[in-house]
Every structure is written in structure tokens, then in C-alpha cells.
Amino acid sequence: MQSGVWWFLLALALSATGEASCTEKPMSDPNRLLRGKWVTSDRLNDISSGLKNNDGCFCSLAFWSQQQSQDTKPRCFFHPTDAEDVSAVILLSRATQCPFAVKGGGHAPFEGGSNSNGGITIDFDRMKHISLSDDMSSVAIGPGNTWVDVYRTLEKFNLTMAGGRTATVGVGGLTLGGGISFFSGQYGMTCDNIISYEIVLGSGEILIVDSKTNADLFWALRGGGGNFGVVTQFVAQTFEQGPMWGGTLAWEMVSSKGPLIDAMISYAEKGSNEDPKGALIQSFAYAQMQQMWISATMVHHSDPQSPGRHPEVFDDFLAIENAFRDTTRSTSHSNHTIEIDAANPIGLRQSYWGFTTYVDKQLAVEILDIFEEEVNQIKNFTGMVPALVYQIITVPQLKAMMSNGGNTLGINGGKRPLFLVQLTVMWMHKSDDEAVLTAMSNVLSRSQELARARGLHHPFLYMNYASQFQDPIASYGTENKARLIEVSKRYDPDGVFQNLNPGYFKLMGPPNQW
Numbered sequence: 001m002q003s004g005v006w007w008f009l010l011a012l013a014l015s016a017t018g019e020a021s022c023t024e025k026p027m028s029d030p031n032r033l034l035r036g037k038w039v040t041s042d043r044l045n046d047i048s049s050g051l052k053n054n055d056g057c058f059c060s061l062a063f064w065s066q067q068q069s070q071d072t073k074p075r076c077f078f079h080p081t082d083a084e085d086v087s088a089v090i091l092l093s094r095a096t097q098c099p100f101a102v103k104g105g106g107h108a109p110f111e112g113g114s115n116s117n118g119g120i121t122i123d124f125d126r127m128k129h130i131s132l133s134d135d136m137s138s139v140a141i142g143p144g145n146t147w148v149d150v151y152r153t154l155e156k157f158n159l160t161m162a163g164g165r166t167a168t169v170g171v172g173g174l175t176l177g178g179g180i181s182f183f184s185g186q187y188g189m190t191c192d193n194i195i196s197y198e199i200v201l202g203s204g205e206i207l208i209v210d211s212k213t214n215a216d217l218f219w220a221l222r223g224g225g226g227n228f229g230v231v232t233q234f235v236a237q238t239f240e241q242g243p244m245w246g247g248t249l250a251w252e253m254v255s256s257k258g259p260l261i262d263a264m265i266s267y268a269e270k271g272s273n274e275d276p277k278g279a280l281i282q283s284f285a286y287a288q289m290q291q292m293w294i295s296a297t298m299v300h301h302s303d304p305q306s307p308g309r310h311p312e313v314f315d316d317f318l319a320i321e322n323a324f325r326d327t328t329r330s331t332s333h334s335n336h337t338i339e340i341d342a343a344n345p346i347g348l349r350q351s352y353w354g355f356t357t358y359v360d361k362q363l364a365v366e367i368l369d370i371f372e373e374e375v376n377q378i379k380n381f382t383g384m385v386p387a388l389v390y391q392i393i394t395v396p397q398l399k400a401m402m403s404n405g406g407n408t409l410g411i412n413g414g415k416r417p418l419f420l421v422q423l424t425v426m427w428m429h430k431s432d433d434e435a436v437l438t439a440m441s442n443v444l445s446r447s448q449e450l451a452r453a454r455g456l457h458h459p460f461l462y463m464n465y466a467s468q469f470q471d472p473i474a475s476y477g478t479e480n481k482a483r484l485i486e487v488s489k490r491y492d493p494d495g496v497f498q499n500l501n502p503g504y505f506k507l508m509g510p511p512n513q514w
């Protein structure tokens, strides 16, 4: 065996910082695995020099949530520079039965989501290439990029793509889970805009996947998460885009929630059908410092506006008086994502929960009542920022999801708009975890019960907003789940991504039980 490999195995065995011991687990024959087609001895030596243990200089702390940056302790970080490096580390993980996690932008909010407790964390911070095709119709993106990296590159050419709305969120996780963009009404989810993937399978094989080659896997990657392989390049379609309009409006909640919910319903049922260039995020949050509830509305539109003007589709929102904040303006796509990023600071404890209902005014009002009631129990915990967020999956979005062949989410082509309801909460101390998670779980179960009783429940659960206790894949429908399992059996017959990569949403269920 090459000395680099010994170094690697020793690093795993000796640099333990977590509880689990990889070497205690049964080992496959490493020599057989390491002779694999994609692993050369030179490559293995390169890898050994690119590895450092958890006390070494390559340790990455760039995770959004405290649960991942502090509670999760990998044995080592691995920093690949290309797909072959990834192939080698997957085979080494198999050889040692040492689990691994894959980190893109590191925004998964829960422990182990993209940082491996006791295992190898594959950190893409050295795979940040972005290259535009000669005809500028597509862009090849390395998996270590965040959205602001992509937009800043494309903006130089008066282009953009339908990616995430927050600057530092990663391309990898967002795209594999679906991806809601400011442009989803026109272009569908981010995953619907991917033309091809380069992916490393559990066998170590490197594949190019597109609508014609490995078409079943191409479909599965559109919303199926990291269940099939490690994506080492995304090729996405671009479109022309200069400055666009948007920003945040905020009011005290008691007087604004009524007109805002009316405006949101009208936007969902009418405005968004007439003008698919708009995008809306409606939040209700508790502001601890001011000790008051606030409404925050993010409105965006792909057409720029002259100063003082706004797109007609948002008339009802802009007509609400006494906003204490209004940042709406025309500026670059990247600047809009930087503004949203500022509201999502790094380093706190975080939790996201999600569910879906049909659009209904009374339901929206009552879910907000439930949220307030539950949050009142926890709102004074240090650092607490709880928010109930309504997003609309509009009919044009549902239609646009069909335009490039469809995705796995099971909602494509639906004829009614949906409320994507997101519960988000930030707080400071681990000692408050139990109470915070209990409150969110209560909001979820009470709201879903209410929606069911009214005939307004929808089974869809968006992976990118799900908690570690929820099961998005099951929500895609029996048929889609069965298809995803078939694809997994075909491309990952040994179940590498189901067993050795356990921290995120798997085909058979969520990473944790509540």
C-alpha cells in the first residue's frame, strides 16, 4: 500500500476528536478498493498532503449554525481539488467504513448535516471554479461556490441564473434540494435549470449526467439531495439580467398583519399569475431587543424600476402605511442576496422546520396565532430570533418546473398555489435546545392538524427547509420515492450514500427521530 494511504488511515485512527472510532468498524479489503480505476498512487500521495486533522491548519469552521461548527467534531477535513480526489476519498471511506459528510456552503442547520461527527468532512473550499460557456448560455460551477460568487461572475456579462436568494448559501445543498430563486416564477426551481452534473458515485466512478446520458439519475438529482453521489460540477443555464428591483419592508406586526395577509392571498391567487416576474417572502418575527412582533416582507421583481416606483404586482404591500423600514431599490442580483444574508448571521444555534398547505386566509391567520402562542414560551431566551415565514409556490412556478423535464418533488404542474410555511429560529445557548425544538415541533403539529381539519393540508415537504426530524423524500409521493430508490439501487448498489453518509435526508427517512 502507498505510504500516503497509510498516512491517511493513521490520520483517521490517531486524530480522533469525536467519540466514534472508524477503525473499530469492519473493514472491506482496502487494497481491492484502492486499486480502483479512478485512484492512482500519485493521487493518493496528493491526498495525504491535502489532509490535516482537526487541529491542523485546514480545519474549516465555515458552518452557518453553531450545531455544525461546535457540536459536530469530524476526525478530519478533506479538501479535494477535483473529482478524482473525491473518488479516492469515497473509496477510502468505504475501505475504513469511516462515515463522511459533504460540505458545500455549510448552511444545513443541524448537527451532522454537512459536517461528519467522528468521520471525514469533504470540504469543497478548493473547488470554486466558475466558467461561462463560449456562447454564454450556460455556466459550469464548482461545488464549493456560494451564490454570491456565481452572481458576481455572471453580472460582468449582464447575465444571471435562477439560484439562491442569500449570498453565502452554497450552490451544492440548495440545488440538490430544489432551490427557490427570485426567478422561480419564470424558470422554476434551481434544479430545473441544471443542464448537467459531474458526479462521483459510491463505486468511485465519475459520471457526466444530463437529460440524455444517465437520464434517470439526472431526474433523481433534481430534488433528491445527496443520496446518489457527490456532485463535483453543476452546469446551469444562464439568462440575461441587469439590475432588478426589490428589498425589505417592515412594520410593527399588530396593525400590519391583517392587510399583509390580505395582500399575500391576493398575490398568491391573482398577482403572481398575472406577473410571474415577482417573488415574495412574508415573515412574522419576534424582535427581542425591541420586545415587539414585526412583519417583514421581502419583495423582488426581475424588472428594474425608476426611483420611487415599484412593480404594480406589489401595490397592496407598498400601500400599507407606517413601514419603519423600506430598502426597496433597483440594484444587482448579488446585492439583493447580500442584503438578505445580513439578516441571517453565522454562529448562532439554528433550526428550520417546514410544511405545506393550500392557500387560505383564515388558515394563515390561525397558524400565526399558534406560532405566537408557542414562541411566547421561549421568546426571552438569549439571542432568540423566531420567525414564521410564508412563501408562495405560485402556479407559474409549478408550471415552470415542468419546462425542462420536471423534477422529483411531486408538485410539478399543480393547478393551485401553495403556502410553503417555514419555521425558523435562531438562539444562543445549547441548554435551550430542548425547549426551542419542542416549541417548533408543537407549532408544526398543531398547524398541520388545523390544515388537515380544514381540508387544506398538502403533503409536500421542502427538503431545504425541513428539520432533521422530518422526511422530505416520503413527501414526494409513493411513486417518486419508489423511482428514487430504483435509481439508488442502480447507481449506488452498495448503499454507500445511504449508510456511510448518514447526516442529511436519506431515501428511507430523516437523519434523526424527534
Ligand SMILES: Cc1cc2nc3c(=O)[nH]c(=O)nc-3n(C[C@H](O)[C@H](O)[C@H](O)COP(=O)(O)OP(=O)(O)OC[C@H]3O[C@@H](n4cnc5c(N)ncnc54)[C@H](O)[C@@H]3O)c2cc1C
Binding pocket: 064, 102, 103, 104, 105, 106, 107, 108, 109, 113, 114, 143, 164, 165, 166, 168, 169, 170, 171, 172, 173, 174, 175, 176, 177, 178, 179, 180, 181, 225, 226, 229, 230, 231, 232, 344, 464, 465, 503, 504
Ligand atoms: C440563510 C439561509 C438562506 C437560505 N435561502 C434559501 C433560498 O433562497 N432558497 C432555497 O431554496 N433554500 C434556501 N435555504 C435553504 C438551503 O437551500 C439549504 O440549507 C441548503 O442545504 C444549503 O446548501 P449548502 O450547500 O449551503 O449547505 P451544506 O450544509 O453544505 O449542504 C447541505 C447538504 O447538501 C448536500 N450537498 C452539498 N453539496 C453537495 C455536493 N456537491 N454533492 C452532494 N451533496 C452535496 C450534503 O449532503 C449536505 O448534507 C437557505 C438557508 C439558509 C440557512
